[in-house]
Amino acid sequence: MTSRKKVIIGAVIVVAIIVAVVAILYVILPNSPLKNAGVAGVYDATAPLTGAYIELRSDGTAYFHSQYGYGYSGTWELRESNRIYMEVSNGMAMYATIEGNTLTDNSGQTYVKRK
Numbered sequence: 001m002t003s004r005k006k007v008i009i010g011a012v013i014v015v016a017i018i019v020a021v022v023a024i025l026y027v028i029l030p031n032s033p034l035k036n037a038g039v040a041g042v043y044d045a046t047a048p049l050t051g052a053y054i055e056l057r058s059d060g061t062a063y064f065h066s067q068y069g070y071g072y073s074g075t076w077e078l079r080e081s082n083r084i085y086m087e088v089s090n091g092m093a094m095y096a097t098i099e100g101n102t103l104t105d106n107s108g109q110t111y112v113k114r115k
Contacts, residue, residue: 039078043103043111054103054111056084064088 045052051067056076064086065071074088084096084103096105101113 039084039098042114044114046110046112049109054086062086062088 040056040058043054043056045054045067049067053065055063055065057063060075060077062074062076063071064074072088072090074086076084076086079085079095082098084098085093086096087093094106096103096111098104103111103113105111
């Protein structure tokens with residue numbers, strides 16, 4: 001086997017190991033930026049909560065802004081492919097589901113992701 005073939009085989013093995021490690025981290029880390037990247041963003045509430053929004057950051061932190069102008073920090077995590085668990089600094093916790101660009105919380109309120 002030539003040294004060029006050995007180098008190519010070695011490079012392929014290194015790439016395969018990196019891909020495997022990233023895939024494992026994606027599965028086991030609940031708030032991996034890789035996992036949260038597609039969900040992260042600002043979601044504006046639809047009526048009757050016009051003016052309210054939820055900002056889900058890729059690092060697992062969140063900001064909840066009410067229609068009255070006050071807000072709370074918090075955290076969130078993607079528990080399943082489309083189910084989000086959120087905890088707010090005021091002690092409230094809630095689940096939401098995400099379908100495309102629409103987030104629906106456990107009370108039925110919908111939020112649409114900003115473009």
